[in-house]
Amino acid sequence: MNSVISEFEKGFFFMKVLVIGKGGREHALVWKLAQSPRVTQLFAAPGNPGMEPLAKILPYRVDTSISQGSLLQEEIQRLGKWAVKENIDLTVVGPDDALAGGIVDHFKDLGLQIFGPTKAAARLESSKVFAKNLMHRIGVPTASYRSFSEENKAVAYLRSLEAPFVIKASGLAAGKGAVICEDIKTAENTLHQMLSGTAFGEAGSEVVIEEFMHGEEVSLFAICDGKDFVTLPPDQDHKAIFEGDRGPNTGGMGAYAPAPAMSKSVQYEVENQIVRPVIDEMRKLNCPFNGVLYCGLMLTDSGPKVVEFNVRFGDPECQVLLPLLQNDLLELLETCCLGNLKSFNLNVSNEASVCVVMASGGYPGDFEKGLPISGISDVDQEDNTVVFHAGTQRKDEKIVTAGGRVLGITSTDSDLPTAVKNAYLSAKKISFKNCYYRKDIAHRAL
Ligand code: AMP
Ligand code: GLY
DSSP states (O other): OOTTSOHHHHHHHSEEEEEEEOSHHHHHHHHHHTTOTTEEEEEEEEOOGGGTTTSEEOOOOOSTTTOSHHHHHHHHHHHHHHHHHTTOOEEEEOOHHHHHTTHHHHHHHTTOOEESOOTTTTHHHHOHHHHHHHHHHHTOOBOOEEEESSHHHHHHHHHTSOSSEEEEESSOOTTOOEEEESSHHHHHHHHHHHHTTTTTGGGGSSEEEEOOOOSEEEEEEEEEESSOEEEOOOBEEOOEEETTTEEEEOSOSEEEESOTTSOHHHHHHHIIIIIHHHHHHHHHTTOOOEEEEEEEEEEETTEEEEEEEESSOOTTHHHHHGGGBOSOHHHHHHHHHHTOGGGOOOOBOSOEEEEEEEEETTTTSOOOOOOBOBOHHHHHTSTTEEEEESSEEEETTEEEEOSSEEEEEEEEESSHHHHHHHHHHHHHHOBOTTEEOOSOTTGGGO
């Protein structure tokens, strides 16, 4: 410890940090924060067994497992009380539902420092209509669209378009709210299911119908302080369950960074024509954007266009990006909370990083839970590879499966082919019944 630091400064220098969430993304956040010499104690709510060596696990379920309406609000209040009592210095929020539920507003009202957007700023993800209208107003490139809450008007518009049809529930729908339909009959059915509330309840009471964009998908994550931002290396997720990007969409079966599909000049274009104007507009709307602006992009023949915004780290994208970050994550997040990002020097390694998600066979449909997992400790001992837990649970001192996406195996190396090779060698050492993972993660770059 540096003896020059006064008792007064120590109060701010050393921090007790709380991470909200329980997936691979949050395990990666805990893992990175634990490397900060300034973090004295880490807590995770509700956390997962992979975080146990690094953080104290708390029994607050501020996440998708229970978080609907008033139940989520009750959990946010309970956790807020706990954070005040424990003098938590910084809270970092992983999942979108807690953000859309107003956890940031509540913690700020309690005088707590928290990293993430307010409920009003989180509308960039929680309302596709809000996001599309904002982009349209300020000229951010995105698919042309119209929004509807009446079925007959929506059907009439659909019939004026050509396949494939893109229909999206406006509200949060656990990543399943965008449906691409190849024929008009399926499109009309999808529309009916959304607007009648059968598909996504209230989240589908308003829909966006938009132009189908052709191109390669890439994501860019901007860490924002309300006025300024820094960007992490562009990356690619693998949403489809099967190799070759076939089959139904999942939360993400793997990711890698940097993605060469996005050149430096395109990245510059995205920063100046998408990120910058959106942040400026949010400030003008009196809801400055603090937190992670996840730009899901399509690289079309006429330039990069926004597919969607999210207001948080992606999962598994976070698992490949944080190992590349060379700054102290606490410093970066604290600087954002204080609005001082302009003078921050982001330092990112020029290595490549890849994450292979090991899932329960059957996911994204039905799957068995409670299956014992072996081999994790063998991989934990390897250099340059980390096992991030997602859907795991501790049962009778053993780690068992507890979700669709079970583990994320992340390897970093000086080149992408070696990182990919190592991630797969490590995945082979881990086993559980019906384990499934894609064998072609990063195929577009290899
Ligand atoms: P979203 O939930 O909006 O990110 O959509 C999920 C996935 O659907 C995206 O990752 C794309 O692969 C695809 N998608 C969404 N909107 C479009 C679009 N307008 N054109 C082509 N593909 C799209
Ligand atoms: N991997 C996609 C997401 O986090 O939304």
